[in-house]
């Protein structure tokens with residue numbers, strides 16, 4: 181049955197689109213005019229008097245850019261100008277406003293009436309936040325109250341209105357259901373129209389403050405982080421632009437995965453990189469890092485890892501303290517190097533003053549920046565004192581000459597002395613100027629530039645130094661530390677240490693000093709990595725989203741949020757418990773595994789969406805035919821992206837090799853770009869953050885054991901599936917399933 185307002189809504193859509201056409205035609209014309217003007221001005225460019233033409237070109241270029249931006253944003257939404265409408269009556273107003281919400285805003289040029297309101301605008305918050313009834317929203321700290329009479333969603337495709345739904349208290353969010361039932365394009369789908377209240381709260385929360393989101397697998401953390409960036413730039417655009425922001429992702433694979441989403445949200449040019457790549461770029465470091473996951477792989481394959489304590493230590497705040505001691509030692513040495521400053525044998529600055537500046541007043545600055553500041557202070561002092569020294573010295577000669585003239589009777593002697601002192605004076609006085617000119621640089625030369633890498637290397641290899649700084653470690657620990665670093669190999673935590681030392685000693689280059697940071701999968705960071713970043717960037721505007729239940733690197737990374745809260749005292753902490761990715765049936769299986777974890781995390785609530793029951797196929801050894809048949813079955817259900825997730829990389833390599841003859845496969849590595857046409861073969865630790873329509877998890881030769889790391893790997897693998905999940909292995913025990921009835925044995 182057609183909605184009663186269908187026709188009027190069709191008309192609105194028609195008019196909106198027509199108006200957009202009109203604006204697009206105008207922008208095309210504006211673009212052309214600007215182009216022509218630039219061309220003419222270029223032709224008129226006169227080398228003697230080019231300022232006017234030059235200004236002309238600049239003005240037209242700016243105009244061109246604006247017209248282009250408008251054109252691009254309208255073209256991007258022309259086929260689906262808006263997705264919802266709210267009917268809102270402000271308190272005291274007679275009329276109810278009908279506001280159509282879309283991905284960009286559009287106002288009528290003459291009447292200034294809104295035709296479409298941007299989803300990031302303050303009033304649009306009502307759509308995400310509000311139930312029908314009396315409510316309020318906030319514009320720059322000012323509260324507006326009113327009555328929300330209607331909340332309506334539209335299904336519009338290719339410019340055609342297909343359906344209308346009025347959302348009230350009782351209807352479930354049908355649009356959300358439909359969005360979730362859709363097939364994955366192996367990348368995050370667009371969710372602006374179905375953002376949920378709890379997600380919206382996080383997107384819009386405390387933009388100038390750090391936040392931590394502990395969110396269940398599939399709760400939308402990545403999605404929220406990306407939308408928060410878009411919202412941030414929309415709201416804070418006056419103070420920040422895209423290059424002030426950075427998003428840190430776990431791997432290139434993941435960066436590729438989200439690459440298309442940001443431009444889609446109207447956010448281009450934002451730095452997207454991994455921690456290691458960022459640090460290497462910021463420090464201009466040319467080091468070859470040990471492969472990312474070597475330790476993890478060893479732990480997965482249960483190879484003995486005697487250095488586990490050390491790896492944990494290097495990611496901890498205890499290591500930061502060690503580095504602080506090292507910097508303090510350097511500071512101490514440098515403080516001792518200050519001496520009094522003399523100009524022409526006159527002491528013009530006392531060393532105590534410079535030491536105070538260095539160790540106290542400028543202590544908030546990195547060491548070399550302090551030296552640069554002290555150099556400036558000294559330059560000014562020298563300049564100021566130069567004349568005084570000159571005057572004092574000439575006065576001294578004057579006095580001496582006076583004494584000679586009046587005090588020495590012997591004419592010959594008097595003449596000789598006068599000559600001698602006049603010559604001396606004439607030689608010394610001009611030298612003051614020369615000495616003053618070079619004084620500061622000569623004085624500062626005693627402070628050698630620090631080579632941070634060499635300094636850090638010394639810490640890793642010098643027993644005396646280590647004993648001095650790590651006095652609270654046992655002798656055994658110190659020896660192991662030195663033995664571990666005998667062979668030079670750089671790991672992620674060494675990068676954090678180098679970055680931290682650089683931040684404290686030299687300061688981070690402005691070009692790499694972003695102001696706002698978004699970190700996905702933050703549970704895989706060590707506190708040391710976060711501390712280093714915070715110190716280097718000198719900001720605490722961090723949005724950190726993660727899930728401890730997926731903390732497969734916990735041997736070296738966060739195991740709780742308290743450490744992060746300690747590091748960011750202003751942080752707010754929020755949790756998301758609902759999963760939007762997986763069906764109820766798959767989530768039951770994943771929750772079964774989650775309940776075994778020690779982290780004491782609550783079970784995940786799936787959004788009500790049913791699918792087929794996860795399947796279990798009993799096989800004792802890897803069997804190409806079984807996998808191929810299962811993939812074929814999944815394809816028959818028109819699942820587009822299908823992944824086979826296995827425990828370790830060696831399994832993944834092996835299976836990919838064996839399947840290659842019968843199926844089109846892609847073995848995922850940290851640098852891959854996903855090809856969804858193929859069967860994706862993924863080691864469990866690389867699957868983090870990704871999602872697929874259908875997933876096969878295998879455990880043939882090596883089962884998932886009942887130990888913390890395996891539970892997490894398995895949990896990650898299971899929660900990648902959106903619609904279908906199949907387990908293949910010798911028994912359900914190999915998947916740690918308590919309750920085998922959760923799966924269909926086939």
Ligand SMILES: Nc1ncnc2c1ncn2[C@@H]1O[C@H](COP(=O)(O)OP(=O)(O)OP(=O)(O)O)[C@@H](O)[C@H]1O
Nearest residue numbers: 369374375376397398399400401402403760761869
């Ligand atoms: N409000 C929503 N409307 C529609 N789809 C949503 C919504 N929230 C999340 N999703 C979808 O749920 C899936 C999971 O989202 P996302 O990958 O952001 O979760 P995540 O918390 O980062 O998961 P993980 O921790 O497993 O990496 C995505 O397909 C996303 O598009």
